[in-house]
Amino acid sequence: MKAVLLRLLAILVIVAGAIWIWNASWRVPPSENPQIQLIAHRGVHHTFDRTGLENDTCTAERIAPPEHALFENTVPSMQAAFAAGADIVEIDVHPTTDGQFAIFHDWTLDCRTDGAGETRAHDMAYLKALDIGYGYTADDGKSFPLRGKGVGLMPSLEDVLSAMPDRRFLINFKSNEAREGDMLAILVAQHPEWAGAVWGAYGGDAPTFRAKASMPNLAVWSRRGLMDCLLQYMGYGWTGFVPSACRDTYVMVPINLAPWLWGWPKLFQKRLAEVGSEIILLGPYESGDPGTAGIDDLETLARVPAAFSGYIWTNRIERIGPAMSDR
Numbered sequence: 001m002k003a004v005l006l007r008l009l010a011i012l013v014i015v016a017g018a019i020w021i022w023n024a025s026w027r028v029p030p031s032e033n034p035q036i037q038l039i040a041h042r043g044v045h046h047t048f049d050r051t052g053l054e055n056d057t058c059t060a061e062r063i064a065p066p067e068h069a070l071f072e073n074t075v076p077s078m079q080a081a082f083a084a085g086a087d088i089v090e091i092d093v094h095p096t097t098d099g100q101f102a103i104f105h106d107w108t109l110d111c112r113t114d115g116a117g118e119t120r121a122h123d124m125a126y127l128k129a130l131d132i133g134y135g136y137t138a139d140d141g142k143s144f145p146l147r148g149k150g151v152g153l154m155p156s157l158e159d160v161l162s163a164m165p166d167r168r169f170l171i172n173f174k175s176n177e178a179r180e181g182d183m184l185a186i187l188v189a190q191h192p193e194w195a196g197a198v199w200g201a202y203g204g205d206a207p208t209f210r211a212k213a214s215m216p217n218l219a220v221w222s223r224r225g226l227m228d229c230l231l232q233y234m235g236y237g238w239t240g241f242v243p244s245a246c247r248d249t250y251v252m253v254p255i256n257l258a259p260w261l262w263g264w265p266k267l268f269q270k271r272l273a274e275v276g277s278e279i280i281l282l283g284p285y286e287s288g289d290p291g292t293a294g295i296d297d298l299e300t301l302a303r304v305p306a307a308f309s310g311y312i313w314t315n316r317i318e319r320i321g322p323a324m325s326d327r
Helices: 002-022 075-083 124-128 157-163 178-190 205-214 223-239 266-274 317-326
Strands: 036-041 088-095 101-103 169-173 198-203 250-254 278-282 310-314
Touching: 036 075, 036 317, 075 088, 075 157, 075 317, 088 157, 088 178, 101 157, 101 178, 157 169, 169 178, 169 205, 178 198, 178 205, 198 205, 223 250, 266 278, 310 317
Parallel strands: 036 088, 036 310, 088 169, 169 198, 250 278, 278 310
Antiparallel strands: 088 101
8 A cells, every 4th residue: 555655646746747847937048138118007107105095086186206206197107108118008098078088097086186977977178177186195085196287188089199199009999889999990090190099998897898890900909808717727737738818919927926826937938929829918907906006116027037028017117117118
């Protein structure tokens, strides 16, 4: 009996060793010139305390003491992000009652502006008249240091693309209305000079994939597909098989979960590249946090493998951009 157990143990050790070698990152030679592109989430903006963050939390009421006077999702903010080293800027869109796209993060106006109601319930003229810095406070409402400095700064998508037609943007659809995908496709069809500027889209799956149907070169991914990809790959990626959810897409990977992916980083990258996919590396995933953490400080940036090629998502492009140029 003892001999049988020892034999079984030896077989298990051999199998485990074979799986480890089969998924070893070192089996892939390092790239001589890893390519990294930076995605600036909302441009240069005011960061906030993420403790206890929920979907309806008013983040303007919990910002850190202001270090600048730039507002997320505005043309000056985006221009500053590109100047700091961003390759792509992520922006949030809402359809307006007069058929345009307003660039603004929140579903409602009440948190950070002097307006009220759902963002999409107004026309662009009303939205452009608002003060988007009205509600920002770093001391629980004792002072509002940015009040009055954001009047007229909410842009339309046309404003953004007209100002920066040679840059690239990632569109975040805040709803799941398919018509928004049609709106985006029609806008680009009317202005073919902007086709290169609209790099990608994500958010609601219905508008995202409706836009993709008319814009084949659009970079898109599905929220559900991301979860399916990561969970399935963790489950049986050790075989070398890449699940269908991971194919021909962009895979957003939290940096604290990355080491659990078979073959991370070089072999995992190679497997995805072979099925037409690329990686967008995020900040650490925290259970219950509804937001998107980024690579936002030098300590987290140091955890990015030297061999990594792909995209890095950041909320602090003004820090990470210059650091990457020195890396």
